[in-house]
Amino acid sequence: MKKQHLIVIGNGMVGHHFLEQFTGSDAAANYHITVFGEERLCAYDRVHLSEYFDGSSHEDLAMASTEWYGEQGIELMLDEAVTRIDRERQQVITSQGAYPYDALVLATGSYPFVPPIDGNDQPHCLVYRTLDDLDAIRKSAEGVKRGVVVGGGLLGLEAANALKSLGLEAHVVEFAPRLMPVQLDDEGGQLLREKIEELGVRVHTEKATSEIIPGEQHRLRMNFTDEDHLETDLIVFSAGIRPQDALARDAGLEVGDRGGVVVDNQCTTSDPRVFAIGECALWNNQIFGLVAPGYTMAKTLAAHLNGDGEAAFTGADMSTKLKLLGVDVGSIGDAHAQSAGARTLRYLDESAGTYQKLVISEDRKYALGAILVGDNAKYDTLLQYMLNGIELPENPQSLILPDSGDAPTLGADALPETATICSCHNVSKGDICCTIDSGATDLGTVKTETKAASGCGGCAGLLKNVVEFELESRGVEVNKDICEHFPYTRQELYHLVQVEKIRTFRELLDRHGTGRGCDICKPAVASILASFWNEHIHEPDHVPLQDTNDTFMANMQKNGTYSVVPRVPGGEITPEKLRVLGEVAEKYGLYTKITGGQRIDLFGATLNQLPLVWQELIEAGFETGHAYAKSLRTVKSCVGSTWCRYGVQDSVGMSIFLENRYKGLRAPHKLKMGVSGCTRECAEAQAKDIGVIATENGWNLYVCGNGGMRPRHADLFATDLDDQTLVKYIDRLLMFYVRTADRLQRTSVWLENLEGGLAYLQNVVINDSLGIGEELEAQMAHVVETYQCEWRTALSDQDKLKRFREFVNDEREDPVQTWTEERGQKRPADMTAEEKLIAVSG
Amino acid sequence: MNTEHDSQWQVVCSRSDLVPEAGVAVWTQAGPVAIFYLPDTPEQIFAIEHYDPVGGASVLARGIVGDVQGEPVVASPLYKQHFSLRSGQCLEDERVSVSCFEVRLDKGQVQLRAHGRKKASRAA
Structure with a gap:
């Protein structure tokens, strides 16, 4: 059979x-598919567009690669705009030619609405929709200071965030009296405004622009109808979309x-061969400007073309949950209480900066809508009440009041099978149960099989709860204990140590554990004890708890020898010290390599050699670099204002200060920091647990980034801090991490699992919402005061040195080690598994 | 204990060289041996090969000591496999085991029966 031609116009998300x-x-086998995209690049994630300025590339944001299209046999014509549709001849016309179709799908999306203002078409008047638009914004922002976004809605605030990421002073101009007028009410809008202004974005409401003319201090001047004006270097219009x-x-x-192209429930237009989906489609007189309804239309149309007579699009919930400039905002259902008889319950906490509003039915039985600002923790629960018509508890206000202990959070068990868990991919609780019943036994598998939580990710918390509940109810134990010796998590152990002032592992084991411990719980408890009491790791009670790296204060390598990394704070080192490192390495035959953390690693030291090597290093003024420990490693820096033409602050000075302050702090996992002297970010601070980037006015603090196996960009935590505030925030944040993270949990994963996320953390650290700020600082001060170079202490104590012997009864070196030479240096010889097994059998 | 065999016991180190709840390595006629001191067990001390056959390096004395379901074990510091201190058996891979040795404390001395070396049996 000859294949039919299916043409899709538009290569966006939908x-x-x-x-x-x-x-x-x-049905796909019956079609030859051709896709036309007006843009140069294949479909990418527009929802996370602003990440482009935080370093994400098109590849990071891409929905698929051009290879994927190849594998599917789809002809992808990028950078080829369709100029006309000839319905008579069933042809699509482009500048390159005419293409016949049997079925045609319009997925052309929308374009940004630019208000009809005189002067809106001059250079540096831009829009925010495509990656090309973003490139244009970036170009326009080069070397200038101020940018204005016209439009204070969802997209406008996203655009403001983008301008801020570019280092511009960002202004938002909104026609309505408040931000996000569609989703929020006055109180919510006001609170959002305060929070955003705290982050340095200037907000101007009730402003209508009458004309744009050349400016005096800046490129452009916007005149408002109220005679006020604002000068700016560029303007981004983000005042809504048009199909x-x-x-x-x-x-x-x-x-x-x-x-909007009128469509029916099957997404069919007035021509039965032509279909429309996404933002270009008008269904029931509604345009859907969100990705989830677009996906539902896409799915419906795919099923319809596959012969599913039941498939129908029946509208979509427009509730939204997002983080704008780091501020949680949620809007559910009838947020403005427009339904007949609707009542509202409101809770505003000005000190914590949160606002929660619940709209309920006249009989107080059902949730109709909600508004959340500053804290989205209750979003999932409220959404489920609304979507599923679940009857409210007797005191519905308990759903929005801060946890009073008896707040009935809606458990996974209370949700009906039909409850939508992931609206991006339309996954219901029933779908999740099916996956579990057919063999999935963990969250990862459920995610892979259903795609749940892989769209916007907003449902990740709820999904985890549902999966854990369903697994538990099927008798699958979801065990969170640290190991078989303690029926507690790391955090619970931390609290036990704290509350009962426990000082040794033995004491903790006797009171709360069983057996003799193991290689999981012992180092974890050692780390907890160290963060409270900071005693030397070679104290007799602590020695058996440590991994070999901690015990011998060096990093074990594959042949049982160790590597040595002296601290080089901020990566700054004198020629004399550099010479010492070379001499020591030469004398003991150590392999040398520069590390990623701007210091020098000396490999191949035996246990016998370690104290000798360190004796020489300490005499030359070095101290331990803690490369072996779950603690601060390095604070990477660029050279900053002391040398660099572009540096605006002394990044080396700051990084040396930070490294000296936090060295020795024991944490659930290793910690890395970076300090960059300007926005060019040469120290890669945004890939670190703590990243500090200089601004004209001080420092921007980024937190919880990660390189390594699972890279994560750090989140902007606070801006333009002075030295003192910067240190205060880092003190509090690190100590809060030490107190609450799980064993071996990096800050990135910790933050992702922290209920309330970044906003919560900001609240705890900046607003001191838990009232523990001073306590955290005092605890850090204690750690800083009691710092000792563990190697210096060890060298002055003969008892401690006794352990640094290959054999306690003999001075010989391990005879098993075999070496080879490569590129002028010594390294361990490679061994096969068989060679390993027979190495000592002789 | 048969006095005839006592002559084969070799003093390898003293009790003060041992570290409670941890291991040390000694050099013996049979090569490197790891000695673990667990004062609250009936045996008090254990001796197994120091060489880790999975990692291919002499490191077992430097592992963390603990128990798995009550069985005293050491976790290799290289790749974390657990070896029984009583049998030398690797708990993660039944095909792998290390030798263990008879060892005892006598008047503050740690004695090892050098040629009393026995290969671990899984039943142990």
């Missing part, structure tokens, strides 16, 4: 989702009065 859905169906329906309109398809 168009791509349609292809993903359709290529998986049986991209020009092709449909020209082709004579039915369109709505205010735009």
